[in-house]
Amino acid sequence: MIRAIMNGCNGKMGRVITGICKEDPEIEIVAGIDLYDGIPNEYPVFSNISVCDVKADVIIDFSNAKAVDDLLIYSADKQIPVVLCTTGLSEEQLKRVQQASEKTAVLKSANMSLGINMLMELLKQAATILAPAGFDMEIVEKHHNQKLDAPSGTALALADSMNEALDHAYNYKYDRSQERAKRDKYEIGISAVRGGNIVGQHEVIFAGLDEVITFEHTAYSRSVFGKGAVEAAKFLAGKPAGFYGMEDVIHATMATRD
Secondary structure, three states, rough: EEEEEEEEEHHHHHHHHHHHHOOOOOOOEEEEOOOOOOOOOOOOOOHHHHOOOOOOOOOOOOOOOOHHHHHHHHHHHHHHOOEEEEOOOOHHHHHHHHHHOOEEEEEOOOOOOOOHHHHHHHHHHHHHHHOOOOEEEEEEEEEEOOOOOOHHHHHHHHHHHHHHHOOOEEEOOOOOOOOOOOOOOOOOEEEEEEEEOOOEEEEEEEEOOOOOEEEEEOOOOOOOHHHHHHHHHHHHHHOOOHHHHHHHHHHHHHHOOO
């Protein structure tokens, strides 16, 4: 049984992951970290990870940027692998993430969904076949009306996966309203839609001559991100120091099934 610490245990994603782990026979949460203590838990909860004295094999983090510095110090000092799901980190914090990965295993991804990360792998292959054949590439992402950033980090990650496969030859176009010009051959268009309570929808379009190929991923609840984080934690526990991504989880899953 893998023993996990849930950093941000009383937040929305922390509660989702707590529920997922409760039903998973391979992993259990043995301690939580959260400033808010108004939610009853079946495990001890500490206000700061620095005072946590519970032994664990891995840390799952869904907290906030302010809590990440203490988390990285703790995981590096105790050499406990950490699945880092918190977004909005500063450049200085990203440097600390890399430094921590020299002492322990760190997994970080723009999106924890297994489906999104599998989609990235498929897009790399599609881009190398379709882009040289003249297909235009466009991404349309849709999220709820409370989301602050646009485009989403996931949309950028999808674009990056295609661009990486194409030797970074493409530029990103976020807005066409400011100029009257034909579409450039070497661009990936990214459009953002905000409305209602859409959890997350990403559509990748390859538009060619007389044919269109579309890849689409829809998240209906936050549980898809929680499930991915839990699978990442099970993968990361026991791994040597280094920087990992969800693509490593996908590849490990494929290797196991082979």
